[in-house]
Amino acid sequence: MKVLYMSHRYHTNQTTIMKGWKENGHEIRFLSQYAGKVEDYTYVKPIVVGYSKLFQAFDYLYIHFLKRKDPAAIDMKLKCGVPPLFKLVKYIREFAPDVAILRERSIYTIVMNAVCKHYHIPTILYNLSPVWEEPKKRDLAHKIVWKLTPKYRMTPTNLVGIDFTGLVKDENGYWAPFLMEPQLPPEEKTYFANGRVNIFCIGKYQERKNHQMMIEAMEELLPKYDLHLTIAGEVSNHFHEEYFRNVSEYVKSHHLEDRVTFYKNLNRSAISEEYKKADVYVVPSTGEPASITVIEAMAFSVPAISGSDNGTASYIDFGKTGYVFRDNDKEDLKDKLEKIVCDRENLVQMGAAGYRHVQENFQFRNYYAQIEAILRRMKAD
Numbered sequence: 557m558k559v560l561y562m563s564h565r566y567h568t569n570q571t572t573i574m575k576g577w578k579e580n581g582h583e584i585r586f587l588s589q590y591a592g593k594v595e596d597y598t599y600v601k602p603i604v605v606g607y608s609k610l611f612q613a614f615d616y617l618y619i620h621f622l623k624r625k626d627p628a629a630i631d632m633k634l635k636c637g638v639p640p641l642f643k644l645v646k647y648i649r650e651f652a653p654d655v656a657i658l659r660e661r662s663i664y665t666i667v668m669n670a671v672c673k674h675y676h677i678p679t680i681l682y683n684l685s686p687v688w689e690e691p692k693k694r695d696l697a698h699k700i701v702w703k704l705t706p707k708y709r710m711t712p713t714n715l716v717g718i719d720f721t722g723l724v725k726d727e728n729g730y731w732a733p734f735l736m737e738p739q740l741p742p743e744e745k746t747y748f749a750n751g752r753v754n755i756f757c758i759g760k761y762q763e764r765k766n767h768q769m770m771i772e773a774m775e776e777l778l779p780k781y782d783l784h785l786t787i788a789g790e791v792s793n794h795f796h797e798e799y800f801r802n803v804s805e806y807v808k809s810h811h812l813e814d815r816v817t818f819y820k821n822l823n824r825s826a827i828s829e830e831y832k833k834a835d836v837y838v839v840p841s842t843g844e845p846a847s848i849t850v851i852e853a854m855a856f857s858v859p860a861i862s863g864s865d866n867g868t869a870s871y872i873d874f875g876k877t878g879y880v881f882r883d884n885d886k887e888d889l890k891d892k893l894e895k896i897v898c899d900r901e902n903l904v905q906m907g908a909a910g911y912r913h914v915q916e917n918f919q920f921r922n923y924y925a926q927i928e929a930i931l932r933r934m935k936a937d
Contacts, residue, residue: 558583560651562668563659563682564634565592566602568824569712569848572735574599576920585651587644589637589664596824603647611638627762627795635662645671655931657682658706666704678934680927681709684845684867687731688715688723708930713846713867718880732926734848734868736918740832742857742908747835752782753897756834756858758827758849759841761789761800761820766840766863766884768803771816773840773890778815781897786830788819831856835903836896839866842884850878851918854910859903861892871918877910 559577561570565588577584578599588602607615615633623629648656648671656672656679658665665681672679692698710732715723748754755774759765767787774785791800800820807816822830831837837853839862846867850860860878862869872878879892896903 557655558585558651558653560584560648560653560656560677561586561659561682562588562656562664564589564637564662564664566595566597566600567592568596569734571596571599572737573920573923575737576735576923580920580924585647585653587647589633589639605639605644605647607633608638608640611636627793630793634660637662637664639664639667641667644668648672648675648677653677655680655927657710659683661701661705665706666701669705678931679706680930681706683709683711684713685709685711685726685729686713686715686723686867687711687729688720688725690722691724692726708933710926710930712848714870716867717864717869717883718872718874719864730926730930732923733871733918734846734851735920735923736848736851736855736914738911738915739828739855740857740911742904742911745832745857745907747904747907748900749833750784752784753900753903754833754835755783755785755893756830756837756853757785757787757840759787759789759839761791761796761803763799764841764843765789766842767799768806769884769886769889770838770840771803771806771812773886773893774815775810775812776890777894777897781894783897784815784817786817786819786834788822788827788830791820828856831858834858835907836861836893837878838889838893839863840889841866844868851914854878854907855914857907857911859896859906859910861889861896863889873909873913877906877913 559582566586574584584600586600586602587605591604618632619629656677658668658679658681660683669679708728710730712734714731757770774783777783791797837858837860839847841863842865844866850862850868850871853860854877860872862872862880863883864880865883869880872880874880881888881892
């Protein structure tokens with residue numbers, strides 16, 4: 557099968573999926589709107605299609621003048637970016653895919669969906685909205701967007717958090733989980749380097765990632781436990797730089813330099829080395845659409861903790877492979893962290909359970925089964 561992907565950028569969480577397609581004899585092409593700062597092109601190198609010249613001019617004006625003080629201005633293009641039509645058509649016709657998987661409900665997807673329909677190419681929407689969510693909005697604008705984008709969708713998010721209360725299942729939504737290759741089995745892992753429990757976090761240096769809350773929670777446990785925290789984050793603009801300076805200053809003013817280590821823009825190899833040294837992994841963020849890092853940690857036999865406002869919090873088998881704490885709640889984060897660090901023997905058992913969890917539930921066969929289910933349903937329509 558020939559599979560065409562389109563996304564705003566090629567994210568590292570796609571790497572294992574691309575590997576699975578290739579190892580099973582399929583042909584892949586990946587189109588992206590732009591290239592990210594840190595990406596892994598081991599299995600596929602995306603073709604950067606970009607934006608129309610007119611939109612590029614507007615985007616420059618929007619970021620540098622109209623919204624120059626807004627750190628989120630750079631993301632406007634994800635929903636509103638307009639593709640260069642003739643270049644896009646050329647790539648689609650050239651590859652002639654059996655199916656196209658299009659990221660997000662956006663202008664880019666609307667255009668590409670129309671092109672694919674013209675050439676009788678089935679399309680699947682890929683987004684991070686959960687399968688189980690609050691009842692859909694039924695206003696005219698939303699109905700138009702749904703009509704112009706693919707009917708069936710796949711998502712790595714089953715629900716946000718772990719509570720199904722008040723949620724409704726999307727009848728056209730399919731849970732196709734993030735994938736992760738097992739990396740370090742528990743029998744080969746060394747825990748508690750330097751006699752400490754070593755905590756690891758990954759996330760861009762920005763407010764919603766809650767680095768300072770994480771530092772404060774760890775700091776309050778130091779009188780009882782020997783802990784060290786490592787934070788690896790992306791710094792790619794001046795907003796990140798400013799936040800990084802603020803968090804670093806907190807560490808210095810509280811004399812935590814020997815307890816907290818910061819890294820900027822680590823590559824994948826360096827990130828893997830940090831997982832090998834970690835004993836606990838934490839996603840302290842709020843507003844996290846879907847962090848693949850919870851299963852990335854488990855693949856290294858590391859138990860994971862996540863905030864409840866995370867689309868992959870449900871990947872954690874609560875109490876067995878890690879814990880989920882209440883969103884933005886430092887006291888609950890501290891409580892869940894202490895549940896793990898207080899019992900080192902149990903910590904190791906949770907790491908082993910996480911490794912098995914990845915082996916059983918987050919492999920290419922789990923993902924491919926959902927693609928097959930969607931294609932069967934399309935044929936039956």
